[in-house]
Structure formats: structure tokens, C-alpha cells
Amino acid sequence: xxxxxxxxxxxxxxxxxARGFTILELMIAVAIVAVMTxxxxxxxxxFVRANRLSTAARxxxxxxxxxxxxxxKRNSRVLVCVVTTTAGACGSGTAWAxxxxxCYDNDQDGACDASTSTNPNPIRQHGKLDSSLTxxxxxxxxxxxxxxxxxxxxxxxxxxTTRGTWTGSKSYVETVTATGNVSMAAGG
Numbered sequence: 466x467x468x469x470x471x472x473x474x475x476x477x478x479x480x481x482x483a484r485g486f487t488i489l490e491l492m493i494a495v496a497i498v499a500v501m502t503x504x505x506x507x508x509x510x511x512f513v514r515a516n517r518l519s520t521a522a523r524x525x526x527x528x529x530x531x532x533x534x535x536x537x538k539r540n541s542r543v544l545v546c547v548v549t550t551t552a553g554a555c556g557s558g559t560a561w562a563x564x565x566x567x568c569y570d571n572d573q574d575g576a577c578d579a580s581t582s583t584n585p586n587p588i589r590q591h592g593k594l595d596s597s598l599t600x601x602x603x604x605x606x607x608x609x610x611x612x613x614x615x616x617x618x619x620x621x622x623x624x625x626t627t628r629g630t631w632t633g634s635k636s637y638v639e640t641v642t643a644t645g646n647v648s649m650a651a652g653g
Contacts, residue, residue, distance in 0.1 A: 514597065514629055521594050522627040522637035525565070526649045528589055529607070532567045533645055535588055536609035542570040544577065546606035548590065561600040561625065566590040575606065601626045613645040626652075 529545055536543040548564035549556035555568060555577050568577035568587035580586040594600055602625040607615060615623070620643040628636035636652040 514631060515635070517595055518598060518627065518629045518635065518637070521598050521600070522639065522649065524591060525600070525625060525627065526639055526647065528565065528567050528591060529639065529641060529647050531589060532607075533609045533613050533647065535567065535569065536611055537613045539569055539571075540611045542573050542608055542610055543588070544568050544570050544575070544606045544608045546577075555606055557604060557606070559602060559604050561602040562594045562598065564590065564592045564594070570608065575608075597630050599626075599628050599630060607641055609645060615641050615643050615645050 532543045532545045544555055545565060545567055546555035547558055547560055548554075548566055555566070555575070566577070566587040567589045569584075570576065571578050577586050603623040607623045609615060614620075622640055622642045624641075625639040626636055627639070628634055637649055638652055639647070639649045641647050
């Protein structure tokens with residue numbers, strides 16, 4: 466059996482190889498990371514803003530499509546309207562950035578019907594948008610009838626525009642035609 470005598474190992478001749486990084490090397494590495502972060506930060510902020518804008522527009526789109534589907538499914542009128550300070554109540558006006566809700570209106574009086582334990586109302590409620598976003602829309606609540614149309618014969622289209630408040634922001638335009646067709650397009 467062979468034994469190894471570690472006392473006969475050669476001594477480390479280069480002291481630098483045994484102690485790790487110098488302070489100069491560490492400072493250079495930190496400087497490189499700082500420069501790369503400074504370059505990437507504005508792009509990351511633009512990405513976050515664009516994602517926030519796209520998400521808000523797509524949430525509105527999904528809620529409008531939900532309102533149309535619910536009107537057909539329930540065979541009754543469903544509203545998409547501005548949120549008021551009263552919980553679950555439809556408001557009027559153009560303060561869409563404060564939030565919106567989707568509710569059924571069986572009695573067709575232009576207001577959300579009372580909620581019951583078996584049939585909660587509103588169907589869906591969306592909270593206030595981020596302060597860096599604006600949402601403009603009609604002053605009257607868009608409504609979907611039992612056949613999926615948006616209004617009475619001769620009714621006009623309604624348009625929603627979601628946009629950011631920063632320079633160079635894109636916009637999303639949502640259009641609901643009188644026949645109930647819903648479309649969204651990205652603008653410049």
C-alpha cells in the first residue's frame with residue numbers, strides 16, 4: 466500500500482493565485498455591470514409601459530366580448546358601463562379610466578339589476594387603470610341585446626381609445642359596431 470506524504474509538496478510560489486480577486490478587478494466588474502444596467506434600464510421601462518398599455522386594452526376587449534356573449538347566453542340585455550362610487554352601480558360619463566363593469570339589465574332601464582345569491586351582478590368589474598394610462602369612450606353605456614347587437618336599429622358604433630401618457634406611446638382603438646361586431650386595432 467502506497468502512502469502519500471503531503472509535507473513534500475512544493476510550496477505555492479505565486480501568492481496572487483491563492484488570494485482571489487484584487488480590488489481593482491472587482492471595481493472594473495462592478496463598473497461594467499453598472500454601464501450595462503444604465504443601457505438596459507430605459508428599454509426595460511419602455512417594455513413595462515407597453516405591456517401595461519397592451520394589457521389594459523386587452524382587458525377592455527375581453528370584457529366587451531364577455532358582455533356580448535352573456536347577452537346572447539342570458540337572452541337579455543347586458544351593459545358595459547363606467548364604475549361609480551356605489552358598488553356595482555352603472556355610472557354615466559366618460560371616466561372609463563376609473564374602471565368599468567359588465568352587468569345584466571333584464572328590465573332594460575339602463576341600470577344594473579339587483580344582485581341575487583343565485584345570479585350575482587355585476588358579472589365582472591374592472592378596477593381603476595394605472596395613472597400612466599388614459600381610456601376614452603362613449604358617455605352612454607354600450608349595451609348588448611339578446612341577439613348580440615349593440616343597440617337599436619340605426620344605432621351608431623362606439624369607440625374606446627386606450628393610450629399611454631408618455632411621449633411616443635401607442636394607442637389601441639376598440640370599436641363596437643351597431644351589429645355587435647367588436648374589433649381592436651393598434652394605432653401609432
